[in-house]
Amino acid sequence: MNISEDKKVILSAPTFRDDQKKGKKFTMKNKINFRIFERRLGDDYVLLVREHVVVASKLKIPEEFRPNIINVSKYPDIQELMIASDMLVTDYSSVMFDYMNTNKPVYFYCYDLDEYDDMRGFYFDLEKEAPGPIVKNTSNLCRTIAKEEKYWDVYGGKYKAFQNRFVPLDGPNRAEKVYKKFFKN
Template sequence: IRKGSDLVQVWHAVGAFKTFGYSRLGKPGGPSANSLSHRNYTKAIVSSHNVARHYAEGFGLREDQVIATGIPRTDMFFDQPFIEEAKARIYEEYPIFKQKKVIMFAPTFRGNGAKSAYYDFDQLDLDALYEALHEEYVFVLKLHPFIRRRMEIPEVYADFFLDLTDHREINELLFVSDILITDYSSTCFEFSLLNRPMLFFAYDLEDYISKRDFYYDFEEFVPGPIVKTSEELIERIKNKDFEMHNVKAFAEYFFEHQDGKSSARFVDQILLGEKK
């Protein structure tokens, strides 16, 4: 990096959830102690000062180098004309989304990285999910881009299970989603801005903690019920049992600014160097 230049890490996730970077020293897939990864950042941005210490640890920065500007790509959640235009495009392409409620299934991958990434689709009972939910819902899959092998959807269920993994912008799909099912994905942070229900399908929680771990106690942290089987998923959805009381507080903790002006703060505080 040239003298006087900054290299700012804007990252691809919001909040702080599963550990990353140097927080993973000694864990499978984590960096070695002398790794050069992340070593040349001069600043990083975060959604809230509450998570600054975790990003400082993960990137090997001082905490004062981590700045809570908010995350620019979340500005769209406060731009109503943009939301309406995005929804109109999606409804035109998928008219069934206007006829039925949308369940968004967006899990993260298993494995140590892009080369070994996978998801255990056998954990989903497609027959049971279809029989219980197809009259009222559609079930949209948005898989992590590392996952190469897709779920095989039987033709008879093609009007219920829709694989939209290749849709470029997950946040646009969140706008039309009534329920989010995820696990250890940071998608839950963005979805909390919509104040809609979430379920956490964490069938392998103990194993995931031992291999990856989190910055917070997962069971106390997530803003929705943890379920481990398709039967529990169905029961929660049918009974509309989502524990919504946690969602707003979750969003307030992880989003210091909820005003759609994070891009402006990034320009002012990072590019122009103005003080907060």
């Protein structure tokens, strides 16, 4: 994978859907419109698409989009992809919690928010607490990413609150802090 240093890297990591199955295997239909992504962001961004590990579908990226859209679903270590990326696009995936340790922007592409809520539900109010914008189509996703310089002004407080609530013990020197909290008391 050869990515130009002048382009920002977006990691797209959606979760599977319970209602998308063939037999016992989950499938996944990519919902990011590659043509819109290429037209709106292709000059400045590269999109790494990482399907959920349980998804058996074979993501097909047309040749015309491959310089800027790369299927990394078979890459063995998502943590390395998180470190290499400049931002995350996800939906309801638990990868959002792991990504909080990078202190990089998270965008929520929730094209099926109501259906997903009815199907699986949420442990918290995603619309109220999401540490980034929630968008429902590719055009709005691209428009929001293109305004990334405003991300921290708009979402910085929610981002920090999310980190404090869900990953307060993660980060530098955390093993020492956990040791002192649990074994020194």
